[in-house]
Amino acid sequence: MRPDLPLAKRVTPPILLAVLVAAVAAIPLLSNPWFYYWDDSAAAFAPGWHTIGERLLSGSWPTLLPEMWAGGNITAEALYGTYNPVLLAESILVALVPDLAIGMMLVKMQFLALLAVGVYVLARQYGATRSMAFVAGFAMPFAGYTLYFDASTWASGLIAFAWIPHVWWSARASALGRVNPLVPILFGVLAMTSGNPYGAVAVGVVYLAVIAECAAVRLYPGIRSLIVSAVAIAMMSLIVYLPLAFTTGVSVRTQTGVSNDNALRPGLGDLLNLSALSNQPYLPIFDTPAATVPLVYLAWFLVPLAPWIRWGSLRRLGRAGVSLAVFGGIYLVLLLGPSDLWLFRWPARLIEYGQLPVVVAAAVALSAGLARDRWKQRLGISAGLILLQFYLSWANIPDDIGIHLAALAITVALTSIALIVAVHAPRLLGGALAAGVVVVLAAQTNLWFIGNDNVTPWKFPRQVAFLEEHFGDRYPGTTFVIADRENISEDDPTGQWSDILFGSLYQPAGVRAVNNYAGIGFKSFVEALCINYYGGVHCPDGVSRLRAESPGTGVSWLDAMRIDTVVVQNSGPYGATQALDALPADEWSVRTEHVVTVGTRTESRPWPNGRLSATTPGLEITSDFAATDIRETVAYTGSGTATFALLAWPGWTATVDGDAVDVIASPGGLLQIQLPDTGDRESTLTLEFIPPGTTLGLALAGAGLVLALAQGLWFAVHRRSRAYRAEDVLHHR
Template sequence: MTTLVRRSARGPLVAFGVCAAVVLIAQIPFLRNRLFYVWDDSAVQFLPTWHYLGGRLLEGDWPPLLDVDNWMGGNFAAEALFGIWNPVNLANFVLVNQFDDLAVAAVVVKTEFLVLLALGAYLLCREYGAGRGPAAVIAIALPFSGFTLYYDAATWAAGLMAFTWLPFTWWAARRMARGAGSPLWAFLFGALAVTTGNPYGLLGVCVVMAALLVESWVRGDRPALPRLLVVGGLVALLVPLVYLPLLGSSAVTTRAGQGFASDGVLMPRLSDLLSLSMASHQPMVRGFGHSIRMITPSVYFAWFIVPLLPWLHWSRLRERWRPLAGVFAVAAVYVLLAVGPSNMWMFRFPLRHLEVVYLALGVLFAVVLTGGPKLDHFRRRALLTAGALVLSAYLTFSAGPWQWRHHVISLALLVVGIVLALWLARRRLAAMYGVLVVGVAAGLVAQTAWFPFNGDVAVHNYPRSITELRAQTPPHEGTTFPVGSVLPGNVGLVAGLSSVGSYTGLQFRDFASATCMVYHGNTCAGSFDRIFAPTDLDGRPLVDLIRAGSVGVDNSVRPDVQPPPGWRVSFRSETVTVLSREQPLPWPDGRLSHATAGVRVTEDTSPDDRDESVRFTKPRGQAGSLVFARLAWPGYRVELDGRELTGRQGPAGLLVVDLPADVEAGQVTLRWTPPGLPLGTALALLGLLAVVAYSGFLRWRSRRPDPAPLVDADHEPADHEPADREPTGRERADA
């Protein structure tokens, strides 16, 4: 009994050790470069927006669907990738809001997801029968593979969040399929993956569910098929809630890189996988701009994979291919995606798929490493390892010969590490696994010395302290229109600057065209002339129609700018000139920016971003229009004293309401609801209720006596049961 208790307690202890190891190793990049985790998109989009959304949540605004002052980047429902329906994301938004230093907030949140990813990978490896040691080693190595660390963790945070929930979904769905777990867990983790808002999470859930169907069919496990289909269908009911607002807004938006194309950007080659254990390898993969080589080790997986290949129990893959069929299916699909076209609808940059390939390969590796390496035919295996290392080193040298010192160090680490690991494998297997984990940390120390940041993406230099950032932000009045780059992306959300420029994955087509604004919020020098040019609405310039109180001009883009009539220079420095209005704007309580001739506005109030009310009078028989400093996002409902009107796009895509000629006075009300939100909410609630009912039904049925149990001749009773102990030296020799 004591032995059983010790064995049952060992599993949670190992899982805790995995989490603790990842927490410690994740600090290595931060200690080398405290901005490592707040880089590129994380710096100008995710962290500032998380901080801002956390503040709105604390004020009771849930869900935060729209921020009209954030303009193109303010439609959070359509943007999707912030995951406003994901409870873990919302909790992290509130957490980030408590930090003044965004770099510290980034390392806390990114470490959290790296730990969760490792835990999910550990559980998945164990589910497929891997021993605790190999499962732990793979779980610790996976979060620090090249793409996951340098891209997902450092820059594209939504990708990290989506990938984190994939191994949990896979693990819970497989347990449910074989009758060992509740459908609630599979639904919960699938829902977390889908509601991150990153389409790669949705793709991963679809591929995993399909792979498990294949696995169940191959194994002849017929009862698993309906369970997977039902739970997969219920998870799919969450998709409209997340993506209908995005699809409903597509008529007025554009997104770079949509459609099907292949320009070679971030498209790895299968030959790159031969160097997945070389920490210094910079693959010959086309990056952004004119780069023909990645600056980061983006195809790196783990240092021990290639050296240990000749020492593994490969016969297990042949013997247990049926229970491992799902892993093979996931690996095959994602290999094809990783080497496929660079643009496939919403999915760009095939390198993103490589981390799921590594997850699947990691599971297989953990299975064939269980029990330790095979130590017979030692000389032959050693020669194969030497040949594999020489080939990897040569390919790495060929890709970047001027970095030969780094390559020598990488090769030396591999040689020393594998020799020590194999020496310990004969004596104490747990010590060998410890060496593999220490090697993960040592490799990361070397990598962060050679590649302290992701040089393949944009660098944004601004203070990460919110207090310091606000102190350095130029003074402004009301909404500021940027000419050039005043503050990058969504940084204005935390800097106290209400800026028309924002970072978005969805450009409002007419607004971007009229203002010469790109997706990251910067504008061209000609945008200054555009916003002051008269429009067809009584000649009012666009700067008035968007209710801009200030215009911030990047001096490097438009030097020595002079204020137009009605404007003055309120601030000037070496880098920025700020122009402000001489007279305040009318209707300060709302977002009405213009009423055409003959229309007299008596009241304009906007209690929140989604609602507005305008009272007016005008001569009967005369038409008129109201123009609002709001983008005409699909979803606006306009009423005049209960009579439905139709809003339309005006200059730069602004919302315009035309008043009927037969009305003398009245009250116009606006209400914005994301397209598809009512339907999406109803389907999501239906899915939640249905999975609870289905779980109860399965639990009730499992308690019914089965008078005639069926016997499966092909059943493999231990294929899902993880090993409870490591084999002895004699058992390893016999193997």
């Protein structure tokens, strides 16, 4: 953006763009009110942020939520963004909105708008006109992967990606001495602390690309500044990822090395279908052999208008185009790589990153206007490209011939209109292209691809009041639900949502359920009880496992976990209405309902104010008090092993009368302490949880903050002379 323009002319277009994107983002809701409340957004992010927001509103900052068991280590999960101030504010928003779907929609609209503005500013910085930068910013949020996967389902991906254009333009501006380095540092930290590792990698790639550009134009002071900023960002952000790194030893996410099963791995031919409205690449996506949405679609006009776009105008970028090439080249290599690379899975997650430099370069080239010479030749090439898109789309999914023909007709119509406008009213071309984006979005989301069927729709209840009414007092105390989505009839996929839920939906419902969405999980625990990532229990012997002895504790899992209520799905292979008949009648009350059978403990448990669940002979407990989620004290005499209804996450520490003792995990993952003999004297055990790596993370964050502030101060003092030197380099490159 040109700094010499009046402020109104600089800020009005991005503000209008943000408002328009947020409004247009509502179009998918016309046919699918669950569009932004889909798959992981419904099962994990909505209830997770709601729970975090409630804790924040009550005055506590959550690091571990023990009652969520395998899904409760929110710090190690990273994706909830508990170190990100923006996401903490969004959590409060979700907690305050009584409709979870609306809360998620509001969050995602904000980040779609943020993404659009970032692309606009980046395109302007590379030389695009306001109208074409506007088109680029308007198109990117509604690209196939961004819309159907990140915006609809994987919210953390959208949030991380939305910051990347801002990191990019501010890093370039900082290298040129036009903005204080604190600006790209702020954007970089916000991207990194969102907790999405793909966003963290993208921050690094942005800095590599901009450093390469500075090297190409011999702007060496800019390189030094970028390196300092990058180090500051990394230091301030590592605190987000250290808990995850120190928790992988007990997690289900332990894959390393390189492997390939082609899952979510688009080929080069797929990636070229940038403008195919109905192209569904034929590649494995979970349980389906092909994409059910236009996965690689970017913008309808790129391929049809390619023969008319003055690509040669990109030469005016000179060496400034190096950063676009480096960023795009790195992501092209990664997109064509194996499906599993260390902890990173599914290259399709990188599609939007690879498309970002494409849409920026297209905006710059379109700013030169469409060519008018050799129009017959260009028209013929356009027709051929449009027909090729149609053929490739049909070849992938021949059964959708009607959709492909409709997409062909829309593409031909929009291309014709764009060419006519380019000849007779070229100043309106940007508006025509943007209007086409709206037309395509409406057709895709309301006629052809109403939802992403490659993932789980869920269609959970949306109203928190409904959840509280149907579940709040119905399942008292710590509750274990033995159910799975596979046992729900396809004829009535939402018919059981008044009785059972999956993911972390029990949390806003007011049920202290063991079953929750668990991204990292606790391996030994979930394997022992056959719990999958969304809280389902798929083993037919689910009840028997609960009744069996929890290894190393001397008591059953029911007692070791202090379970008060057991809920069994009658339609599952668990024993139907007889599933809980083996529970002792003097300790449990069992009732049979239409959808579930419910067992409720009638016998009171010892130590009601804490989480202690079992002790060995010779150990006498005087008191047990859990003051908070992350602190508990136990007064005792004698000696022996104490088992707690807690998972032994790395980060728990224990002291007895101030002296450290070891925290151990039972074979099933429960937290245990071997309490030393104190004779007849009463001693106090204190349990506390601090996310692992916190001390190191805080030290690095503090040092990074000092480094960032020092760099910002240095810039403020030397700004004028540095900016002049940078401009001099640019004028002579």
